Amino acid sequence: MKKIYFPALVLILAQTVPALAGAPQQPKAPGIESKSYVWNEPAGEKAEILKLKGDTERGRNAYRVCQGCHKPNGAGLSDGAYPQLAGQHATVLIKQMADVRDGHRENPKMFPFAGKHIIDMQEIADVAIYLQNMKIPHDNGKGPGASLARGKELYKNDCHVCHGENGEGDEKKFYPVLAGQHYKYMLRQIVNIRDGKRRNANPKMVKVVQNYTDADMEAVVDYMSRLSMPERSAARK
Amino acid sequence: MKQFIVTTAMLAGAGLSCAVAAAPPKGDPEKGKQIVSQVCLACHGVDGNGTEPTNPEFPKLAGKQPEYLFKQLNDFKAGKRKNEIMAGMVANLTPDDMANLALYFAGQKARPGVVKNPALVAQGKKIYLDGNPDAGVPACAGCHEVDAFGYKLYPHLAGQHTEYTFLQLKRFNSGERDNDKGLAMQSVTAKMTEQEMRAVAEYLAGVQLK
Numbered sequence: 001m002k003k004i005y006f007p008a009l010v011l012i013l014a015q016t017v018p019a020l021a022g023a024p025q026q027p028k029a030p031g032i033e034s035k036s037y038v039w040n041e042p043a044g045e046k047a048e049i050l051k052l053k054g055d056t057e058r059g060r061n062a063y064r065v066c067q068g069c070h071k072p073n074g075a076g077l078s079d080g081a082y083p084q085l086a087g088q089h090a091t092v093l094i095k096q097m098a099d100v101r102d103g104h105r106e107n108p109k110m111f112p113f114a115g116k117h118i119i120d121m122q123e124i125a126d127v128a129i130y131l132q133n134m135k136i137p138h139d140n141g142k143g144p145g146a147s148l149a150r151g152k153e154l155y156k157n158d159c160h161v162c163h164g165e166n167g168e169g170d171e172k173k174f175y176p177v178l179a180g181q182h183y184k185y186m187l188r189q190i191v192n193i194r195d196g197k198r199r200n201a202n203p204k205m206v207k208v209v210q211n212y213t214d215a216d217m218e219a220v221v222d223y224m225s226r227l228s229m230p231e232r233s234a235a236r237k
Numbered sequence: 238m239k240q241f242i243v244t245t246a247m248l249a250g251a252g253l254s255c256a257v258a259a260a261p262p263k264g265d266p267e268k269g270k271q272i273v274s275q276v277c278l279a280c281h282g283v284d285g286n287g288t289e290p291t292n293p294e295f296p297k298l299a300g301k302q303p304e305y306l307f308k309q310l311n312d313f314k315a316g317k318r319k320n321e322i323m324a325g326m327v328a329n330l331t332p333d334d335m336a337n338l339a340l341y342f343a344g345q346k347a348r349p350g351v352v353k354n355p356a357l358v359a360q361g362k363k364i365y366l367d368g369n370p371d372a373g374v375p376a377c378a379g380c381h382e383v384d385a386f387g388y389k390l391y392p393h394l395a396g397q398h399t400e401y402t403f404l405q406l407k408r409f410n411s412g413e414r415d416n417d418k419g420l421a422m423q424s425v426t427a428k429m430t431e432q433e434m435r436a437v438a439e440y441l442a443g444v445q446l447k
Contacts, residue, residue, distance in 0.1 A: 064380050065419070
């Protein structure tokens with residue numbers, strides 16, 4: 001059997017294998033650290049995708065490469081490693097995916113499965129509408145529940161104007177649904193936004209949280225993790 | 238020789254584009270069976286369940302998706318999946334032959350595989366079903382289904398020989414195999430340790446068949 005292998009050929013093949021093994025590299029676009037940064041500029045691939053009509057059935061198929069992490073029901077992981085996506089506004093999902101693709105939002109774990117090499121613009125639109133139509137589960141990761149009164153006060157003062165009383169966000173303004181999102185995921189994001197590490201953050205949002213202490217953040221995010229948006233939520237068992 | 242290297246490099250580059258649509262091929266599995274008895278059986282077995290003793294280069298094909306099998310045959314022929322043995326085997330096959338073969342093997346009943354190292358199965362199962370969130374390894378089940386029976390171009394993996402699965406994971410990792418859709422498998426394996434690859438391969442060999 002060995003004789004029909006051609007060691008020389010194998011060697012040459014090995015040398016000419018392109019240096020593409022492994023994860024493709026994410027590009028980097030100017031973010032919050034840059035003077036020229038404009039939040040949610042209506043340009044680029046995002047603007048193109050937003051014009052496309054998404055299809056839920058096609059989205060079910062295209063979502064396959066996502067569900068290894070975000071799970072078939074869109075719920076991600078309650079420890080916050082992966083966010084909950086079910087019932088999120090399609091506009092928000094499209095913006096975030098486009099931001100990961102063009103390098104406004106750094107995400108080395110996600111980029112290999114969301115870049116242009118693996119999923120096209122129509123599929124992004126399809127996945128977005130598929131997820132928006134999914135029901136938000138109730139068993140998201142919640143906070144410790146120790147300072148909910150303080151959290152509620154902060155939320156009423158600073159957050160509910162944009163994110164809504166029930167955490168419903170605003171699809172036209174690209175403000176995400178918070179209802180049903182995991183505590184640890186939101187905590188990580190809000191800290192990153194405050195500290196300038198989430199490069200596609202809204203400067204208005206940075207301003208709101210810039211003077212928050214860690215305790216403030218934990219309190220308000222704990223409150224947020226208990227919000228519920230009945231019209232998009234799964235029926236309670 | 239130079240000419241050859243250039244051509245090979247071009248072929249390797251072409252391997253990145255995914256041209257074959259995911260519609261199942263049309264054909265006649267009975268005609269496929271005739272080719273099997275002349276060309277394929279020595280390595281893959283007449284029913285696509287492989288041969289004993291197993292060889293890491295010879296996968297089980299029984300019960301795999303016709304879309305997947307058809308794409309692999311085309312990729313071998315086009316040099317997008319580089320394998321000297323298979324390149325020779327498919328050289329004289331027509332597109333119809335390849336469709337017929339894909340349908341034949343897809344229609345065969347897969348037989349259970351053999352777990353070589355049971356100590357790795359639990360770890361492999363965890364990676365298969367949950368991935369490794371710390372390293373960013375997605376759950377294999379996301380594309381290959383919870384039962385490992387696959388879907389269209391995401392192949393059926395249940396009961397596959399441990400050595401074959403492990404070898405493919407290693408080759409995706411090194412880029413030696415690069416005919417995966419959107420570099421998905423190269424991206425996944427870039428985040429896996431060799432030990433994790435072995436564990437997943439052991440788990441898959443022992444997955445229950447229906």
